[in-house]
Amino acid sequence: MNAAQKPWEERSAARVVAPARPRKLAKVPFVELADGRLQGVVSSGSDIERVYVSSLTAANHSFHCSTNNNRPCGGIRSGGCNHLRALADEAVLQYGVARVARYLRADVAEDATTGAAVLAAVNAWHEPSAGAPVFSRFLRHLAYLELPATTEPLPELHWFPAGGAVR
Amino acid sequence: MRFDLLTTPVDGVSEAYDVVAGFDGALVGGLLRPGAEQIAALHALAAAVSGTPLAGRVAEAVEKTIAGSISDEHLAALVAARSALLGAAHDALLARLDEAAGRSRGTWPADGPGVSAGADNLLAAARSWLSDLAIAGWRGIDHDLVSHADQAVQALLAEPRLRRLGALLDGFAGELRASAPGATMPRVPVRRWADLWARAVLLAQPGALAAAEAGAVSGRLLPLGIDLHEHPTAVQAQVHAVLETADGPRLVRASVSAPKVDTLVGSGVWQLLRSHSALLAAITEQRAMELTDMPVTPGGDLIWSDAHAKPGTPAEPFATARVQLAAAAAAPVPPLERHPVRLAEPVLIEGYTTAAHDDGVTLTLPGLTLEVDLERMHGAGPLTPALVAASTACIGLLRWDGHWTIQPLAVEAQVKRKTVAVHAGAWAGGAADAAGAKAEAAAADAVKVLRERAGRLLRR
Numbered sequence: 001m002n003a004a005q006k007p008w009e010e011r012s013a014a015r016v017v018a019p020a021r022p023r024k025l026a027k028v029p030f031v032e033l034a035d036g037r038l039q040g041v042v043s044s045g046s047d048i049e050r051v052y053v054s055s056l057t058a059a060n061h062s063f064h065c066s067t068n069n070n071r072p073c074g075g076i077r078s079g080g081c082n083h084l085r086a087l088a089d090e091a092v093l094q095y096g097v098a099r100v101a102r103y104l105r106a107d108v109a110e111d112a113t114t115g116a117a118v119l120a121a122v123n124a125w126h127e128p129s130a131g132a133p134v135f136s137r138f139l140r141h142l143a144y145l146e147l148p149a150t151t152e153p154l155p156e157l158h159w160f161p162a163g164g165a166v167r
Numbered sequence: 168m169r170f171d172l173l174t175t176p177v178d179g180v181s182e183a184y185d186v187v188a189g190f191d192g193a194l195v196g197g198l199l200r201p202g203a204e205q206i207a208a209l210h211a212l213a214a215a216v217s218g219t220p221l222a223g224r225v226a227e228a229v230e231k232t233i234a235g236s237i238s239d240e241h242l243a244a245l246v247a248a249r250s251a252l253l254g255a256a257h258d259a260l261l262a263r264l265d266e267a268a269g270r271s272r273g274t275w276p277a278d279g280p281g282v283s284a285g286a287d288n289l290l291a292a293a294r295s296w297l298s299d300l301a302i303a304g305w306r307g308i309d310h311d312l313v314s315h316a317d318q319a320v321q322a323l324l325a326e327p328r329l330r331r332l333g334a335l336l337d338g339f340a341g342e343l344r345a346s347a348p349g350a351t352m353p354r355v356p357v358r359r360w361a362d363l364w365a366r367a368v369l370l371a372q373p374g375a376l377a378a379a380e381a382g383a384v385s386g387r388l389l390p391l392g393i394d395l396h397e398h399p400t401a402v403q404a405q406v407h408a409v410l411e412t413a414d415g416p417r418l419v420r421a422s423v424s425a426p427k428v429d430t431l432v433g434s435g436v437w438q439l440l441r442s443h444s445a446l447l448a449a450i451t452e453q454r455a456m457e458l459t460d461m462p463v464t465p466g467g468d469l470i471w472s473d474a475h476a477k478p479g480t481p482a483e484p485f486a487t488a489r490v491q492l493a494a495a496a497a498a499p500v501p502p503l504e505r506h507p508v509r510l511a512e513p514v515l516i517e518g519y520t521t522a523a524h525d526d527g528v529t530l531t532l533p534g535l536t537l538e539v540d541l542e543r544m545h546g547a548g549p550l551t552p553a554l555v556a557a558s559t560a561c562i563g564l565l566r567w568d569g570h571w572t573i574q575p576l577a578v579e580a581q582v583k584r585k586t587v588a589v590h591a592g593a594w595a596g597g598a599a600d601a602a603g604a605k606a607e608a609a610a611a612d613a614v615k616v617l618r619e620r621a622g623r624l625l626r627r
């Protein structure tokens with residue numbers, strides 16, 4: 001006989017967050033669900049030195065879009081801008097539509113599959129806020145690949161097995 | 168291997184977990200104003216260590232917590248008590264496992280006083296955040312509280328001696344970030360978050376991260392397989408191997424880890440590790456390596472350096488497991504690593520029957536049915552649950568998370584009437600199959616994009 005599996009709440013290695021899915025990063029190098037927002041960075045199509053910082057707040061569905069130098073996005077319309085649409089599409093690729101919709105408290109149809117469906121469900125409205133915190137999250141993200149590897153063991157990573165599915 | 172010994176419960180383990188569960192439950196609502204149930208749980212924690220040198224400090228910490236005047240020091244005492252209980256559970260489980268496997272294990276050398284790794288201000292910043300978490304409780308976390316960790320984590324990751332704590336806090340904070348606000352979480356991972364929090368409090372004590380004195384070993388290293396660990400911003404490959412030394416075979420591990428970003432997953436992670444350890448290529452090529460004066464910790468972890476290793480003769484892991492594993496001696500577990508989640512003992516099992524069902528795969532041996540730990544199987548190699556279900560022999564890690572499970576590292580399975588060996592870590596040195604190679608190329612592309620962006624935006 002073997003003991004039955006413990007409930008999720010009682011397991012040390014319980015999986016809490018599903019791994020992100022890989023996606024192409026050229027257009028949207030960074031997207032995350034954090035700080036109560038869908039937020040990220042979209043590369044400019046015309047200027048290689050410029051990126052747009054876009055975000056959509058879960059609490060009231062206001063959105064923000066500006067360049068990394070804090071110039072307002074010129075393409076803002078009711079319901080969003082091209083950058084926010086690109087961000088929503090890539091978020092859906094990275095996290096799946098269900099997780100994005102849940103985080104944003106967006107009431108999407110059960111058969112929704114796209115970022116556009118999420119944006120349509122929230123009816124985003126424009127409210128300029130600060131892009132700097134999101135941009136600094138992006139810089140922090142980039143800095144991970146600059147840190148050196150090590151061959152000293154990290155025993156705490158036994159709590160973080162690769163792979164696996166969410167229960 | 169006497170698997171029947173794993174069927175009977177180990178004395179004291181479930182009692183230890185009962186006490187720990189009470190304390191973990193108190194962390195859900197936070198330690199600021201414990202209610203009657205939480206106060207009883209804190210008293211039970213103090214009672215459980217009342218016969219130990221921790222007794223006085225834990226009793227005082229419990230009184231102060233109940234009185235609402237908890238300090239860092241009191242939290243450390245509560246964590247020490249919880250860790251002592253789980254450490255004892257770990258020891259009892261490991262002793263049973265060693266008995267079942269007939270494995271001899273060295274004893275830990277007596278510790279001197281911990282030498283501070285320095286950077287006390289960084290550790291203090293980490294402790295301060297961990298205190299705030301404990302006071303707020305999992306139900307009390309919000310986005311602000313979670314993001315307060317960012318600065319401390321960044322500083323810890325930049326300091327190689329403190330990387331262990333940085334990698335732990337980053338993985339933990341990532342889960343809190345994805346789950347906040349705590350008030351509306353449908354379910355709380357009570358044991359897991361208490362574990363991660365408690366280990367972080369331990370590692371944030373001055374001296375806890377002092378490096379153990381390393382020795383050196385030489386001999387032929389015969390890999391058994393790779394255990395892969397990953398959270399959004401870190402990946403670690405831990406190779407389990409038998410080292411043939413002048414004093415006989417011994418079990419060792421060799422790790423390599425790298426920071427990463429969340430979109431680098433699956434077989435894409437190997438390229439971050441490969442250039443730092445020639446051992447990964449040796450595993451794909453199924454070769455031994457000849458080690459000369461390789462640094463090793465008292466806990467059996469090689470501190471890998473390619474300068475101390477040369478490629479050796481072909482070596483097949485199942486041959487190693489059949490010939491060498493039973494006689495290999497194991498290293499003792501470092502005191503601060505003693506926790507049941509750390510149990511990962513390589514074993515060879517054969518002569519079982521398999522069953523695949525809705526919830527997973529089981530391997531039934533005389534006297535024991537072992538569940539396959541599917542959550543520790545990954546897509547970064549060719550080994551799948553279906554192959555495990557079709558297997559006749561398995562090299563795996565015995566693990567314990569409330570009950571014994573097996574994490575397969577490799578299996579022998581019948582494919583088209585031929586016995587083939589399939590290894591979870593087979594792609595460490597390079598993917599052989601088209602899908603794996605494609606995923607690697609996509610990940611390489613992602614790394615290139617991010618490095619280009621970093622070049623333009625980060626260094627200015």
Ligand SMILES: [Zn+2]
Nearest residue numbers: 065073081083
């Ligand atoms: Zn825009």
